[in-house]
């Protein structure tokens with residue numbers, strides 16, 4: 001069997017959590033391959049909303065095994081809180097959650113360093129979630145990080161002290177206040193908690209599952225435009241959010257990748273700093289934010305909103321090898337009589353292009369729009385054969401431009417508000 005990959009094509013928050021939960025019954029294994037507690041993946045069913053940060057979004061499906069892969073950075077404190085929040089749902093997390101021993105540990109000083117580095121950047125701050133993502137990946141790449149498997153070592157406390165002492169040296173130069181005794185106590189307590197879980201060699205686990213015919217869904221976090229290599233650097237996260245990241249983040253070979261589900265909102269949002277060509281800094285943007293409830297699932301920050309951006313989507317589709325597109329939050333655009341679609345960029349020298357320029361951070365990009373008539377009717381509880389004509393036109397326009405079929409339309413946050421477009425209807 002192959003590993004199907006589901007990932008965001010924009011700047012995160014596309015609705016990955018909802019769709020992983022929707023698709024999970026089809027899969028034996030759901031595996032997160034990168035990112036950490038910066039992610040906030042929302043699932044809604046039975047009138048309850050759940051936000052997951054590090055636990056894969058297949059956790060509510062009892063038949064699905066959930067894996068936190070080696071590419072993830074794991075904060076034991078956040079993990080403990082997440083598991084405790086799930087207690088009342090009687091999920092069997094001790095038997096259907098598996099954590100890679102090779103996942104990197106986020107220690108409390110990583111969060112402090114994140115804060116210190118952002119403060120030092122001043123106006124140029126990344127707008128990080130301050131969960132310790134950048135500093136923990138820095139230690140991983142710098143070959144001094146701690147990994148989940150290290151918590152089983154009798155020498156763990158010594159290694160923890162060595163790493164945090166190195167961090168204190170850096171923190172001395174910054175103005176960050178903290179109560180170390182408290183932070184350390186919470187961390188070691190959470191590490192004790194983490195020890196009760198199944199810590200595994202997840203690359204063997206996943207490949208053995210594939211060999212015996214199990215289906216595997218790799219769950220991405222963040223979005224392709226926040227990728228460390230291909231995003232608008234330095235306004236990015238610190239991991240590989242693209243399909244290739246699923247290979248390194250889980251230990252699966254490129255030839256094992258099957259479908260690549262590229263998920264996108266029917267418009268665009270971004271939280272944190274960095275370029276956003278189609279951003280609406282006006283009343284339309286406000287209306288979009290309100291209708292889409294665009295406030296961060298992890299930090300509660302208002303998300304920046306704007307029209308859909310096809311040059312960016314084409315770029316993400318290219319980098320990821322997307323085979324199916326999933327369009328989210330179509331219902332939010334019901335508030336507009338006209339819908340704009342950015343098809344090209346005009347650069348400051350007058351050049352018109354469909355490519356993201358290298359200087360995207362400093363370049364003044366003017367979007368060139370095509371305008372379509374809006375559907376202007378609520379879409380809640382819609383079925384496939386009730387798709388309004390204008391929405392269908394929007395879908396067909398995007399498919400034509402992007403060259404990939406849109407096989408799913410989401411019309412609300414609930415699991416049930418999902419329309420699968422079958423091969424016959426496409």
Ligand code: GDP
Nearest residue numbers: 013014015016017041042297329410411412413
């Ligand atoms: P993720 O990080 O990609 O999992 O996305 P988030 O959970 O951070 O943000 C998506 C938000 O949109 C959540 O609040 C979801 O409940 C909500 N959502 C998902 N799909 C839809 C949809 O089709 N329509 C509406 N209105 N909300 C949706």
Ligand code: IMO
Nearest residue numbers: 012013038039040127128129221222237271272
């Ligand atoms: P999910 O998985 C949206 C953004 C932050 C910031 C930048 C770097 O829910 O889609 P970091 O904390 O990684 O140092 O922040 O990336 N960011 C996200 N934006 N959704 C996310 O995750 C994000 N994770 C990080 O806002 O701009």
Ligand code: MG
Nearest residue numbers: 013040041297
């Ligand atoms: Mg999110």
